[in-house]
Amino acid sequence: MEEQRSRSPPPLLYFLIDNMNDAQADQLNHNLVQKLIELNHIQSDAVAAAFLATPRRFFAPNVALAEAYENRALPLKQAENAWLSSISQPSMIAIMLEQLALQPGMRVLEIGAGSGYNAALMAHLVGKKGHITTLDIDQDLVDGARANLAAAGVRNVDVVCADG
Numbered sequence: 136m137e138e139q140r141s142r143s144p145p146p147l148l149y150f151l152i153d154n155m156n157d158a159q160a161d162q163l164n165h166n167l168v169q170k171l172i173e174l175n176h177i178q179s180d181a182v183a184a185a186f187l188a189t190p191r192r193f194f195a196p197n198v199a200l201a202e203a204y205e206n207r208a209l210p211l212k213q214a215e216n217a218w219l220s221s222i223s224q225p226s227m228i229a230i231m232l233e234q235l236a237l238q239p240g241m242r243v244l245e246i247g248a249g250s251g252y253n254a255a256l257m258a259h260l261v262g263k264k265g266h267i268t269t270l271d272i273d274q275d276l277v278d279g280a281r282a283n284l285a286a287a288g289v290r291n292v293d294v295v296c297a298d299g
Contacts, residue, residue: 156200160192163204167191167225170206176229185232185259186225193287194252195222211250211276220276222250237261245269246299251280255289267292270299 168186171177177186195203202209206226212219231253237243239262245254248271258267269292271277277296284292 160190160200160204163201164190167204167206171226171229174226176226176233178233181237181260182229182232182256185256186229188259189252189255189289190287191222191225191252194250194255194283196283211279212273220249220273222252228253228256232256232260235260237265240264242266243268244299247271248276248280248294250276251283251287251289251292251294254280254292254294255284255287258289258291261291263291265291268295269293270295270297272296272298 164187168177168183171186172183177183192200192203195209198209206224208224208227209222210218211221235257237257237260239260241261242265243257243261245257245267246269248254248269251269254267254269258265261267269280271280271294274296277294280294284294
């Protein structure tokens with residue numbers, strides 16, 4: 136009797152699935168940005184470009200792809216029936232970024248690293264000559280933010296475990 140072996144899908148199938156997920160994520164991100172523009176939360180080309188260049192899915196790894204691009208806060212860390220930390224609602228982040236009016240070359244200190252998503256958006260706005268330092272008191276969140284930023288390819292952010 137012939138031995139049955141489990142077979143992995145061929146590499147091309149993995150490539151196609153990854154590209155399909157990337158294309159779907161890009162479309163979901165584009166739709167979110169369009170909604171934020173329509174709501175007048177995103178008002179500048181710079182903030183729109185930051186959102187388009189920063190995939191939220193890298194910062195919300197424990198939720199479904201579509202959920203990552205909803206205009207709502209997402210829990211990062213929970214205890215029983217309470218959120219201890221969250222990724223802020225995109226509309227609130229957009230309003231804050233518009234009010235900050237960050238420019239290329241600026242240096243920013245953020246208190247509350249969370250998932251690193253806001254730091255990544257700010258990093259895009261300050262550009263390669265700018266720098267973001269983000270603090271969090273929770274080492275688990277610091278480690279997660281570092282991993283998320285690395286996965287998203289963001290290099291001009293330092294994540295520090297400290298009490299701000």
